[in-house]
Amino acid sequence: MKRVNKFEEVEALPMPDTVKAQLLEHLMEPFGSYDATKAFWDEVGTTLYLIEDSDTDATLGQESEEDQHFLRFVTNYPEFVLLLNDDACPWLLAVAIVTMEGGGVYCCAPMNNPSFPVVTLADQAED
Numbered sequence: 119m120k121r122v123n124k125f126e127e128v129e130a131l132p133m134p135d136t137v138k139a140q141l142l143e144h145l146m147e148p149f150g151s152y153d154a155t156k157a158f159w160d161e162v163g164t165t166l167y168l169i170e171d172s173d174t175d176a177t178l179g180q181e182s183e184e185d186q187h188f189l190r191f192v193t194n195y196p197e198f199v200l201l202l203n204d205d206a207c208p209w210l211l212a213v214a215i216v217t218m219e220g221g222g223v224y225c226c227a228p229m230n231n232p233s234f235p236v237v238t239l240a241d242q243a244e245d
Contacts, residue, residue, distance in 0.1 A: 119181060120168040125152075125159040131168050133226075137209045140202040141226060144211060162221040167192075169227035175234050188223045191216060193235040199242040202226075212239045 122128055128142060145166075149155040158164065167189060169178070178189065192214040202209040212225045227236045229243075 122166045125156040162219045166224040192223045192225045201243045210243045
């Protein structure tokens with residue numbers, strides 16, 4: 119699993135380019151631009167968790183208690199869950215708002231990952 123707290127680090131995540139382009143588009147949508155999104159992430163605090171192909175419930179259970187807490191929160195209380203299309207494997211993107219200022223926690227993962235967060239969120243994914 120990878121955790122990103124700075125918006126500019128999203129571009130370096132290991133995922134298909136088609137998925138990354140859709141992810142960036144969705145992350146910037148509420149703010150209108152790259153710079154505005156980066157400023158919000160820096161000011162308010164936003165985190166994106168990338169669950170990777172190799173992640174399992176066991177490996178996720180080895181993450182810090184804080185990371186596990188936020189993963190549970192986004193799994194149980196997502197504002198929305200979107201499907202990011204890719205020819206090889208669709209991905210999901212879920213977000214939960216965790217601060218009064220609108221700071222959020224995102225979870226992004228390939229739909230074929232068998233971990234509890236992905237299986238739970240996959241049922242709620244919308245195109």
